[in-house]
Amino acid sequence: MSDMTANTQPTPQxxxxxxxxxxxxxxxxxxxxxxxxxxxxxxIAVGLFFLIALLVAIFSNGIPAFKQTFITIPVELTESxxxxxxxxxxxxxxxxSTFGYKPVVTNALVTALKDAGIAIPFKKEKDVxxxxxxxxAAQVRDTVLADPSLVGTSVEFRLLASSRVDGYFKGRVTRDxxxxxxxxxxxxxxxxxxxxxxxxxxxxxxxDFIFGxxxxxxxxxxxxxxxxxxxxxxxxxxxLLLSLPIGVATSIYLEEFAPQNRFTDLIEVNISNLAAxxxxxxxxxxxxxxIQFVHLPQSAPLVGGLVLTLMTLPTIIISTRASLKAxxxxxxxxxxxxxxxxxxxxFHHVLPLAMPGILTGTIIGLAQALGETAPLLLIGMVGFIAxxxxxxIASGFLDPNSAMPAQIYEWAKRxxxxxxxxxxxxxxxLLLFLMTMNIIAVILRRRFERRW
Amino acid sequence: xxxxxxxxxxxxxxxxxxxxxxxxxxxxAHGDIxxxxxxxxxxGANVLFATLIPGFAVMVIWLIxxxxxxxxxxxxxxxxxxxxxxGSLNLVMSDVRRVAEGLDVxxxxxxxxxxxxxxxxxxxxxxxxxxxxxxxxxxxxVEPYVxxxxxxxxxxxxxxxxxxxxxxxxxxxxxxxxSYLRTNKEQRSRNSVERVVLxxxxxxxxxxxxxxxGIVLSLFSxxxxxxxLYPAKDFFFGLTWSPSFGGGSELGILPLFWGTFxxxxxxxxxxxxxGLFAAVYLSEYAGPKVRAIAKPLLEVLAGIPTIVYGxxxxxxxxxxxxxxxxxxxxxxxxxxxxxxxxMTAGLVMGVMLIPFVSSLSDDIINAVPQAxxxxxxxxxxxxxxxVKQVILPAALPxxxxxxxxxxxxxxxxxxxxxxxxxxxxxxxxxxxxxxTTVTAKIVSQLTGDADFSSPEALVAFxxxxxxxxxxxxxxxxxxxxxxxxxxxxx
Numbered sequence: 042m043s044d045m046t047a048n049t050q051p052t053p054q055x056x057x058x059x060x061x062x063x064x065x066x067x068x069x070x071x072x073x074x075x076x077x078x079x080x081x082x083x084x085i086a087v088g089l090f091f092l093i094a095l096l097v098a099i100f101s102n103g104i105p106a107f108k109q110t111f112i113t114i115p116v117e118l119t120e121s122x123x124x125x126x127x128x129x130x131x132x133x134x135x136x137x138s139t140f141g142y143k144p145v146v147t148n149a150l151v152t153a154l155k156d157a158g159i160a161i162p163f164k165k166e167k168d169v170x171x172x173x174x175x176x177x178a179a180q181v182r183d184t185v186l187a188d189p190s191l192v193g194t195s196v197e198f199r200l201l202a203s204s205r206v207d208g209y210f211k212g213r214v215t216r217d218x219x220x221x222x223x224x225x226x227x228x229x230x231x232x233x234x235x236x237x238x239x240x241x242x243x244x245x246x247x248x249d250f251i252f253g254x255x256x257x258x259x260x261x262x263x264x265x266x267x268x269x270x271x272x273x274x275x276x277x278x279x280x281l282l283l284s285l286p287i288g289v290a291t292s293i294y295l296e297e298f299a300p301q302n303r304f305t306d307l308i309e310v311n312i313s314n315l316a317a318x319x320x321x322x323x324x325x326x327x328x329x330x331x332i333q334f335v336h337l338p339q340s341a342p343l344v345g346g347l348v349l350t351l352m353t354l355p356t357i358i359i360s361t362r363a364s365l366k367a368x369x370x371x372x373x374x375x376x377x378x379x380x381x382x383x384x385x386x387x388f389h390h391v392l393p394l395a396m397p398g399i400l401t402g403t404i405i406g407l408a409q410a411l412g413e414t415a416p417l418l419l420i421g422m423v424g425f426i427a428x429x430x431x432x433x434i435a436s437g438f439l440d441p442n443s444a445m446p447a448q449i450y451e452w453a454k455r456x457x458x459x460x461x462x463x464x465x466x467x468x469x470x471l472l473l474f475l476m477t478m479n480i481i482a483v484i485l486r487r488r489f490e491r492r493w
Numbered sequence: 494x495x496x497x498x499x500x501x502x503x504x505x506x507x508x509x510x511x512x513x514x515x516x517x518x519x520x521x522a523h524g525d526i527x528x529x530x531x532x533x534x535x536x537g538a539n540v541l542f543a544t545l546i547p548g549f550a551v552m553v554i555w556l557i558x559x560x561x562x563x564x565x566x567x568x569x570x571x572x573x574x575x576x577x578x579x580g581s582l583n584l585v586m587s588d589v590r591r592v593a594e595g596l597d598v599x600x601x602x603x604x605x606x607x608x609x610x611x612x613x614x615x616x617x618x619x620x621x622x623x624x625x626x627x628x629x630x631x632x633x634x635v636e637p638y639v640x641x642x643x644x645x646x647x648x649x650x651x652x653x654x655x656x657x658x659x660x661x662x663x664x665x666x667x668x669x670x671x672s673y674l675r676t677n678k679e680q681r682s683r684n685s686v687e688r689v690v691l692x693x694x695x696x697x698x699x700x701x702x703x704x705x706x707g708i709v710l711s712l713f714s715x716x717x718x719x720x721x722l723y724p725a726k727d728f729f730f731g732l733t734w735s736p737s738f739g740g741g742s743e744l745g746i747l748p749l750f751w752g753t754f755x756x757x758x759x760x761x762x763x764x765x766x767x768g769l770f771a772a773v774y775l776s777e778y779a780g781p782k783v784r785a786i787a788k789p790l791l792e793v794l795a796g797i798p799t800i801v802y803g804x805x806x807x808x809x810x811x812x813x814x815x816x817x818x819x820x821x822x823x824x825x826x827x828x829x830x831x832x833x834x835x836m837t838a839g840l841v842m843g844v845m846l847i848p849f850v851s852s853l854s855d856d857i858i859n860a861v862p863q864a865x866x867x868x869x870x871x872x873x874x875x876x877x878x879x880v881k882q883v884i885l886p887a888a889l890p891x892x893x894x895x896x897x898x899x900x901x902x903x904x905x906x907x908x909x910x911x912x913x914x915x916x917x918x919x920x921x922x923x924x925x926x927x928x929t930t931v932t933a934k935i936v937s938q939l940t941g942d943a944d945f946s947s948p949e950a951l952v953a954f955x956x957x958x959x960x961x962x963x964x965x966x967x968x969x970x971x972x973x974x975x976x977x978x979x980x981x982x983x
Contacts, residue, residue, distance in 0.1 A: 070875055070878070071875070073875075074875045074877045074878075077881075078774070078778055078877070080770050081770045081773055081777075081778055084767045084768075084770030084771040084774065085771045085775070085787050087767050088767060088771055088791050088794065088848075088851070089791070091844045092790060092791070092793060095794075095797070095801070095802075098805055098809045099801070099805075102808070102809075286697070287697045290694045290696075291694070291697045291698040291700070291701065294694035295698060298691060298694060308702060311701040311704070311705045314705065314965060314968060315701060315705060317898070317964065317965075318964065318965070319901075319904075319907070319960060321905065321936070321957070322712075322960065322961050323708075325708075325711065325712065325939070325953070325957045326704070326711055328939060329707075329711030329712075329715060329954070330707050330711055333945065334711075354700070354704075355701075382683065382687060384687045384690060384691070408796070412797075412798025412800065413798065414800040414803075414907075414908050415799070415908055415911075418936050418940055419935075419936065423940065424940060446798060449800055449804065450800055450803070450908070453803070453804050461808055465808075468800075468801050468804060471800075475797075475798070
């Protein structure tokens with residue numbers, strides 16, 4: 042009021058610039074704003090770039106592992122070489138070792154080449170056998186011993202080509218690289234090209250990579266991940282059977298029954314610490330307790346499963362507790378109100394309602410356990426060739442076996458680059474499993490999760 | 494497999510008890526369930542538990558105690574001249590076990606009778622050849638005292654097995670009968686069943702404690718064992734790491750520490766800026782659509798197993814870096830000799846940690862109250878100024894906690910360094926050289942058929958102990974910071 046009576050209106054300071062004009066300072070501030078935002082976009086772009094680079098590396102290197110070069114030729118199973126007595130007695134015929142079969146197969150290849158009109162540029166015709174995998178003699182022998190009546194006839198076989206030839210068709214092996222390679226000569230590649238043209242050699246889908254067993258260091262073309270997949274399966278059975286009940290019981294106790302005291306605090310602190318202990322320490326635990334102390338068999342999926350159970354428990358407990366917490370107290374109150382005991386209210390009402398969340402957490406925990414490698418190295422699931430499919434359930438749990446990630450590590454350690462391709466291929470299979478599990482978890486969550 | 498059969502037998506007894514107990518309670522109430530104190534199933538479960546618990550308890554105690562008793566009994570048969578210390582005694586004992594198992598196999602296959610297996614003397618018979626005939630290969634000829642000990646071992650464990658079977662069945666039947674007789678309609682069986690269930694729940698919850706205890710004990714006892722053979726001072730302050738299983742190895746941890754921290758440092762230098770900026774962008778700038786796509790995609794990086802990152806480092810990043818920094822590389826410098834190097838492992842580990850840092854920081858930034866943002870924006874600050882001057886200072890303790898958690902991850906990471914960092918332990922400042930870490934050395938010292946009593950194998954436990962202590966301290970500190978910070982705004 043005084044202003045008006047005094048009539049001394051303060052003259053408004055003349056602004057030198059409009060609000061719409063950018064001063065130098067505003068400009069700088071706006072620029073730094075744009076810059077800051079760009080850093081954020083760049084960070085996300087870099088992260089996504091790495092993800093894409095990783096996926097591209099996996100798929101471009103791993104897809105070839107699912108294909109394999111095969112040579113399809115008729116093999117004349119000569120009686121004089123394979124069954125000298127001629128009475129088709131399996132016991133007698135099994136005395137002929139793979140060395141006896143090798144010339145048979147080599148001769149078949151030479152004949153097939155001649156029939157197709159492909160010249161053999163070697164002094165010794167026998168040298169063409171380098172085109173074939175060293176496993177073919179055993180393959181033919183197994184077929185013959187399974188059906189002795191085949192001897193004396195000509196049977197068409199689909200034989201593995203050697204890994205160098207296979208690599209040539211996949212672009213892994215070049216002619217220049219063969220100069221110092223004593224396993225294969227450039228002339229072999231000429232024959233291979235001609236054979237491919239004649240339809241004797243083709244690169245096709247290889248189911249043995251998915252279902253087959255590991256092979257020795259010198260035969261990468263034969264190696265498959267099937268046996269270690271079984272090892273992983275048995276481990277996951279152990280993990281599921283142990284970690285789900287134990288994890289759920291622990292969570293129920295901590296969420297519903299535990300009084301606030303030192304013991305409860307101790308359990309909580311332990312669980313949150315175990316969640317952050319490096320996985321390799323669990324491996325040491327497994328080695329010291331399960332193998333050295335309890336004398337469980339080394340490299341057995343049972344031991345791997347036990348170790349992974351201990352590792353997965355914190356994950357399952359944390360997610361189970363979250364889903365138990367999400368069940369509203371009114372459910373418990375209603376159950377108690379109609380005369381249920383505390384135990385009945387939990388087991389009959391709260392637990393079923395929390396089940397979808399618990400299952401989601403369990404699947405995610407299992408997916409983690411499936412990809413874990415470090416503890417498996419310490420309990421001896423690497424360093425040998427997992428070549429035997431488990432026969433029966435007890436042997437599946439107790440006999441030495443590998444697991445998918447351990448098998449991938451094993452392949453990555455071998456010197457032959459052909460094994461790197463297998464390792465990438467193994468990763469594709471492993472990731473497919475993980476992806477399926479995670480998708481199931483997401484679907485479960487979407488479909489059954491209840492919002493109260 | 495007699496133990497499995499015993500287990501099944503006790504279980505079957507328990508199930509019979511369930512049915513009978515339930516029937517007895519119903520009969521006592523003349524089929525009128527309203528007269529019962531508890532629901533009928535609780536009476537059955539009561540008998541079931543009363544059968545199983547004593548049976549299995551006796552079984553577990555026996556299975557733990559029997560090997561110890563037998564061990565001490567059999568050890569007394571082995572003359573002292575045969576062993577010099579605990580390690581070689583263990584070797585003799587495993588010989589004894591092998592021979593005993595061999596005798597068992599021989600009896601099972603009918604190559605020997607029980608009496609022969611019990612009375613056979615190595616002075617008169619070639620035991621090795623006879624066991625070899627049934628497919629049990631022995632490394633050397635069987636010493637008379639080993640054979641005697643093996644026979645004693647067999648008698649004791651066979652006798653023990655029978656005694657155990659009898660005791661277990663006895664305990665189970667006793668529990669069964671007592672609880673069955675006590676079953677009547679007044680019995681408060683629900684209360685007792687629920688007590689047992691609660692005990693089971695507590696038992697399950699204690700497994701977390703047991704696991705920690707197991708880790709600490711197994712690390713600690715073996716570490717002590719190691720320090721008996723190798724001076725602790727040389728371990729913690731030694732500058733060379735050159736284990737040789739023949740003896741005379743130098744096991745200094747400092748080169749391993751250097752490699753570990755160097756790699757972790759590079760990993761954090763990659764992950765922290767990228768993760769932090771990503772988190773800020775996602776929580777402050779990105780619209781819901783971008784967020785819904787970018788956040789899960791970044792988190793895919795966290796779900797990929799570490800073996801995949803290891804292979805990526807070994808086969809993709811390593812060769813790529815050599816092409817850039819190696820001899821005749823694109824940059825014309827000759828810094829890098831081989832694909833495995835600190836830089837390779839550090840970069841890849843950094844990629845692995847990006848989602849870890851970003852999702853933790855994202856949570857923490859979101860926990861900063863909206864009022865603080867509004868206040869800052871209302872005063873005329875730009876968004877980036879708000880982030881830099883208000884949000885980040887407020888979230889700083891939490892972010893430090895997140896970075897510490899990421900650091901503990903990096904220190905404990907195994908597969909990436911095993912495959913990507915190389916095997917040579919050296920103290921060098923060049924990030925393009927191969928170095929090795931604590932975790933990688935644990936793996937290399939413990940894989941293979943090492944003799945667990947040598948310092949070269951035991952050192953892995955000392956390394957593990959050090960690793961455990963460091964990561965535990967980092968985690969506890971980080972969680973403390975995060976928790977304290979959360980309380981501020983709750």
